[in-house]
Amino acid sequence: EKGEYRHFMQKEIHEQVRSLTDTLAGRVDFDKGLIQLPQLKLTAETARKINKIIITACGTAQHAGLVGKIYIEKIARIPVEVDIASEFRYRDPIIQPGTVVLSISQSGETADTLAAMEEGRQKGAILWSIVNAIGSQAMRVADGYISMQVGPEIGVASTKAFTAPLVDLYMLAVLLADLRGTLPVEQRKKLVNDLRMIPDLAGKCLEHEPEVMSIARDMKDARDALYLGRGINMPIAYEGALKLKEISYIHAEGYPAGEMKHGPIALIDKDMPVIALAPNDPWYEKMASQIEQAKARGGKVIAVATEGDKNVEHLADSCLWVPSIPWMLSPVLTVIPLQMLAYHIASIRGLDVDQPRNLAKSVTVE
Numbered sequence: 001e002k003g004e005y006r007h008f009m010q011k012e013i014h015e016q017v018r019s020l021t022d023t024l025a026g027r028v029d030f031d032k033g034l035i036q037l038p039q040l041k042l043t044a045e046t047a048r049k050i051n052k053i054i055i056t057a058c059g060t061a062q063h064a065g066l067v068g069k070i071y072i073e074k075i076a077r078i079p080v081e082v083d084i085a086s087e088f089r090y091r092d093p094i095i096q097p098g099t100v101v102l103s104i105s106q107s108g109e110t111a112d113t114l115a116a117m118e119e120g121r122q123k124g125a126i127l128w129s130i131v132n133a134i135g136s137q138a139m140r141v142a143d144g145y146i147s148m149q150v151g152p153e154i155g156v157a158s159t160k161a162f163t164a165p166l167v168d169l170y171m172l173a174v175l176l177a178d179l180r181g182t183l184p185v186e187q188r189k190k191l192v193n194d195l196r197m198i199p200d201l202a203g204k205c206l207e208h209e210p211e212v213m214s215i216a217r218d219m220k221d222a223r224d225a226l227y228l229g230r231g232i233n234m235p236i237a238y239e240g241a242l243k244l245k246e247i248s249y250i251h252a253e254g255y256p257a258g259e260m261k262h263g264p265i266a267l268i269d270k271d272m273p274v275i276a277l278a279p280n281d282p283w284y285e286k287m288a289s290q291i292e293q294a295k296a297r298g299g300k301v302i303a304v305a306t307e308g309d310k311n312v313e314h315l316a317d318s319c320l321w322v323p324s325i326p327w328m329l330s331p332v333l334t335v336i337p338l339q340m341l342a343y344h345i346a347s348i349r350g351l352d353v354d355q356p357r358n359l360a361k362s363v364t365v366e
């Protein structure tokens with residue numbers, strides 16, 4: 001039931017306060033600073049044996065994987081590759097003893113993701129999944145899994161099933177590092193404690209919906225849009241662009257901002273809105289200068305920025321505000337205004353938001 005909302009997508013965006021609360025419940029012991037993921041069945045012995053993790057997924061789930069790479073490499077210092085499932089399955093990938101294949105899937109029934117898991121199984125990988133649909137194939141065939149605690153997701157555009165796996169991957173990184181004995185206690189406690197504020201801060205992002213709607217009204221007739229991000233927020237540029245294109249049918253591209261001068265900057269003019277992810281993270285200065293460069297070429301810049309950031313407010317034409325948060329968790333927040341932006345643009349354009357043309361919720365064919 002949609003309740004007070006016009007579409008399931010809008011309802012699911014708003015459900016993120018609850019889904020993020022449920023994602024933490026029972027997994028995080030804030031007093032001891034410990035993470036538990038029992039369904040993963042991960043022992044210290046296995047954790048120490050892992051020498052590579054290959055994350056494989058499609059669409060939005062793959063974008064979550066790109067953020068997860070940074071978590072696992074930064075916190076657990078295990079090399080991670082992220083592969084689109086439809087590529088991985090046909091590439092004869094290298095899997096050695098100690099390789100984990102970790103797939104991420106809301107439905108747990110995506111054909112390419114299941115085939116990638118099968119490829120991993122054949123080659124002797126340890127198989128893990130992060131899945132929403134209980135009892136789905138991706139859950140059943142895995143050696144261990146993390147179940148997303150988000151409830152059914154009806155809208156074709158994935159929202160709450162994106163933010164939950166981000167937190168799952170962060171928790172996984174902390175657990176791996178802890179079991180491998182490489183994470184100093186104080187650092188572990190800090191990383192775990194940082195999770196505490198996530199649901200509330202997601203709620204603060206939602207409070208900015210009226211401003212997002214006014215930016216959506218300005219952007220509704222755009223033909224193209226460019227989403228730029230760097231580092232941990234680069235995958236959020238991909239995700240923001242995917243949300244916009246799939247439900248509003250506006251052509252959008254997500255790009256690593258550092259690649260602009262290698263081609264895409266040629267596209268910038270007054271008719272090309274540039275959405276720049278510039279929260280308070282280690283790539284902030286680089287993004288600020290990227291905004292200046294886009295402005296210098298006549299671009300119209302909408303920045304995703306931290307509340308109270310006068311510098312970005314001054315540089316950009318308008319801002320989508322997110323509250324301040326430790327940088328590693330920033331993608332959980334920065335994606336929320338972009339979900340709302342895509343939703344409101346599609347809704348103003350009178351489109352069938354929950355059931356966009358040519359798309360299915362679960363892609364069970366190749």
Ligand code: M6R
Binds near residue numbers: 060246
């Ligand atoms: O069910 P899955 O998570 O495996 O689905 C993967 C993609 O098909 C899915 O994320 C798709 O990209 C969404 N429509 C994006 O909003």
